[in-house]
Amino acid sequence: MNKFNYKAHLALLGANIIYGINHIVAKGVMPDKIGPSAFVFLRILGAGLLFWMIKSFIKEKIDKKDFPLLILCGLMGVASNQLFFFNGLSLTSPIDASIIITAVPVLVLVFSAFMLKERITLIKLIGITLGAIGAVILILYGKKAGGTSSVLGNVFVFINACSYAFYLVLVKPLMKKYNPITIVSWAFLFGFLFMFPIGISDLLSTNFAAFTSHTYLTIAFVVLGTTFLTYLFNIYALSKVAPSVTGSYIYLQPVVSFIMVAIYAFVLNFDEYAQDIGFVKIFSCLLVVAGVYLISKKSKIPLI
Numbered sequence: 105m106n107k108f109n110y111k112a113h114l115a116l117l118g119a120n121i122i123y124g125i126n127h128i129v130a131k132g133v134m135p136d137k138i139g140p141s142a143f144v145f146l147r148i149l150g151a152g153l154l155f156w157m158i159k160s161f162i163k164e165k166i167d168k169k170d171f172p173l174l175i176l177c178g179l180m181g182v183a184s185n186q187l188f189f190f191n192g193l194s195l196t197s198p199i200d201a202s203i204i205i206t207a208v209p210v211l212v213l214v215f216s217a218f219m220l221k222e223r224i225t226l227i228k229l230i231g232i233t234l235g236a237i238g239a240v241i242l243i244l245y246g247k248k249a250g251g252t253s254s255v256l257g258n259v260f261v262f263i264n265a266c267s268y269a270f271y272l273v274l275v276k277p278l279m280k281k282y283n284p285i286t287i288v289s290w291a292f293l294f295g296f297l298f299m300f301p302i303g304i305s306d307l308l309s310t311n312f313a314a315f316t317s318h319t320y321l322t323i324a325f326v327v328l329g330t331t332f333l334t335y336l337f338n339i340y341a342l343s344k345v346a347p348s349v350t351g352s353y354i355y356l357q358p359v360v361s362f363i364m365v366a367i368y369a370f371v372l373n374f375d376e377y378a379q380d381i382g383f384v385k386i387f388s389c390l391l392v393v394a395g396v397y398l399i400s401k402k403s404k405i406p407l408i
Contacts, residue, residue, distance in 0.1 A: 112340065112349075113341075116353040119338050119353070122334050123330065124359065124363075124364065126325075126330040127357070127361045127364070128364045128365060129322055130190065130326055130330070137319045138310050138315075139309070139310065140187075140190035140191040140193070140194040141299075141303045143326065144186045144190050145304065147330070148295055148299055148331070149296060150332075151327055151332040151335065152292035155285065155332070156289050156292075159286060159289040164282060166282065170278065174278070174290045177274050178291045178292070178295035178297070178298060179295065180267045180274065181267070181271030181272075181295070183294075183298035184267040185267045185268045187303075192261035193261065195254040195256055196257030196258050198365065200258055204258055205354050205358075207262065208268055208269045208351045209351040210232055211266060211270070212348050212351030213228070213351070215273040219273050228398070231397070234391050234392075234394050234395035238358075238388040238389065275291070279339070280343075285339075287339065288335050288339050292335075338350060359389040362386075
């Protein structure tokens, strides 16, 4: 656990770059082309089928006593996580959503300390503090810039952050016992069952005839990239590093979202995003990067 694992960190880097891109890509088709709950329906169904295709090559049984925990992982890590995030993202701005997600490392650290007895080191605390300062500055400054912020949307994204943080801690003990593909396949199956009654009505009311090639490409990116690949990357990383390290990489998402907003504003000429660019936000993103670097470093000096 203490040995630095480059593959795990690369997996986390890749997952959170995709997540950062997703904030603005997915919002581009919601809710005009597809409702958020319908989008989540397609997301969980598509990625779940891919996971079970891979799972068919892995002959592994789950102990009956572990199913309650797997069901809870499906609820918190798949259904609740995705439904609250996409419904929140459809209401608020991509920058706001990516900033609020940075609450996850703090929540993971707290959950890990109580549930897994994971030690909080001084260097991790400093890293989390730097990242949190950067996120808070972005939030406070973002209010001055206006935009498409929504209180309800932000609350939904924060609930998503709580669900995802809890999932990261819940799933860690299972990673020591089973193949990660086995775990995520069952989690998606249970998550789909929880999500079905919520997403099916939204899906049936979707006007698929109005879909463009851009809509289909966006859905493909979300299903294959934002869901299938990111869950693969995250479960691999969770089998190699502590949940707090996995959570810490979420601090990269505001940075990636900021870059994407800059591209949309100045390269693709989406004027509505130009107001989100400024020195204060650049400085805040640098603090976020510094926080991730410190949290990922090894430290033998425990704080708790």
